[in-house]
Amino acid sequence: MDILSKIRAADLKGCGGAAYPTADKWQAVKDAFGPRKYVICNASEGEPMVFKDGYILKNWPAKVVDGIIVAIDFLKEHGVEVEGYIFINPEYAKKFGRFLANEIQKRNAPISLYVKPEEGGYICGEESAILNTIEGNKSEPRLRPPFPTQKGLWGEPTIINNVETFYHVAKIAEGTYETVRFYSVNGDCKNPGVYKHRADRTIKEIIAITKNWPKFDFFVQVGGGSAGEILNQHQLSATPTGAMSLTLYRTSEWTARELFRHWIGFFLIESCGQCVPCREGTYRLYETINVKNPDWKLFFDLLDDLSETSFCGLGLSVPTAIKSYIKNVLLNAELNIKDADKEKIKNLNFKI
Numbered sequence: 359m360d361i362l363s364k365i366r367a368a369d370l371k372g373c374g375g376a377a378y379p380t381a382d383k384w385q386a387v388k389d390a391f392g393p394r395k396y397v398i399c400n401a402s403e404g405e406p407m408v409f410k411d412g413y414i415l416k417n418w419p420a421k422v423v424d425g426i427i428v429a430i431d432f433l434k435e436h437g438v439e440v441e442g443y444i445f446i447n448p449e450y451a452k453k454f455g456r457f458l459a460n461e462i463q464k465r466n467a468p469i470s471l472y473v474k475p476e477e478g479g480y481i482c483g484e485e486s487a488i489l490n491t492i493e494g495n496k497s498e499p500r501l502r503p504p505f506p507t508q509k510g511l512w513g514e515p516t517i518i519n520n521v522e523t524f525y526h527v528a529k530i531a532e533g534t535y536e537t538v539r540f541y542s543v544n545g546d547c548k549n550p551g552v553y554k555h556r557a558d559r560t561i562k563e564i565i566a567i568t569k570n571w572p573k574f575d576f577f578v579q580v581g582g583g584s585a586g587e588i589l590n591q592h593q594l595s596a597t598p599t600g601a602m603s604l605t606l607y608r609t610s611e612w613t614a615r616e617l618f619r620h621w622i623g624f625f626l627i628e629s630c631g632q633c634v635p636c637r638e639g640t641y642r643l644y645e646t647i648n649v650k651n652p653d654w655k656l657f658f659d660l661l662d663d664l665s666e667t668s669f670c671g672l673g674l675s676v677p678t679a680i681k682s683y684i685k686n687v688l689l690n691a692e693l694n695i696k697d698a699d700k701e702k703i704k705n706l707n708f709k710i
């Protein structure tokens with residue numbers, strides 16, 4: 359069986375959050391015309407509460423490099439030249455860069471480390487922003503289509519996968535693949551950390567198996583500490599999604615206002631400023647929430663504007679945590695939530 363069939367048989371999906379089928383992405387790049395092609399390993403993990411790629415780089419740098427080499431070999435045919443990059447955030451470069459460089463050197467592989475600029479921020483890790491950054495342009499997302507599989511780095515077809523995906527590719531290639539995923543468990547819990555478990559585990563099972571099930575009332579943010587969806591403790595029978603992080607919040611410790619500030623504050627800092635809805639919207643949202651009596655109607659209008667008109671996933675995802683918290687926790691009739699803003703939000707009857 360060739361490597362593409364093996365990846366397809368393993369049903370491997372991208373582990374960075376979008377969960378796009380890896381075999382389909384690789385096939386699209388293989389089929390696209392180009393005298394040069396590129397493979398980029400996205401090691402820029404930067405969403406709050408997501409640490410799993412760092413854990414993999416620390417423990418298995420050789421596997422990550424092997425996975426990239428598998429992709430490079432897959433694309434090499436009929437004289438096509440293929441080059442690889444590891445696009446790595448400065449913290450990981452400092453901690454794991456020399457291990458990766460050693461593994462690259464041992465294999466004499468055509469792979470370069472590219473350290474994400476300090477000032478690039480979170481959005482610099484978005485796949486089309488990575489292309490702009492490596493090409494020396496402003497670190498902001500590109501309009502798609504064309505997708506990187508067709509016109510990626512320097513306009514050539516490009517595979518972009520994250521660290522965990524390449525780790526699994528290496529395991530598939532050597533015949534040791536297990537259907538597992540890496541979960542970052544954190545927040546108000548006793549045993550925070552990164553755990554490797556079967557991919558079909560439910561959220562509830564992962565929290566329990568890792569001995570993190572709290573004795574207090576809690577809710578969970580699933581898939582990332584800024585853009586992840588909020589579920590209450592009775593809604594945890596699904597498998598996790600996105601970047602596979604599970605952040606626990608002690609219900610009594612957080613008011614709606616504190617949570618909204620916490621989430622919006624991240625987006626405000628990380629907005630690249632390219633489009634008006636996100637650049638102005640995050641600023642106005644933060645401003646709205648930071649007065650004694652917020653204009654809640656304006657607040658929810660702004661959220662709708664962001665989700666309907668933002669240019670990229672960062673702006674589009676600003677409302678996710680806020681709206682799911684309101685729906686699944688704050689206004690859930692079965693949960694006893696005391697919050698000064700609850701009635702005001704409830705009376706607005708806004709769409710979720």
Ligand code: SF4
Pocket residue numbers: 481498499628629630631632633634636637668669670671672673674
């Ligand atoms: S949505 Fe935000 S991060 Fe994305 S392009 Fe617009 S300003 Fe930049």
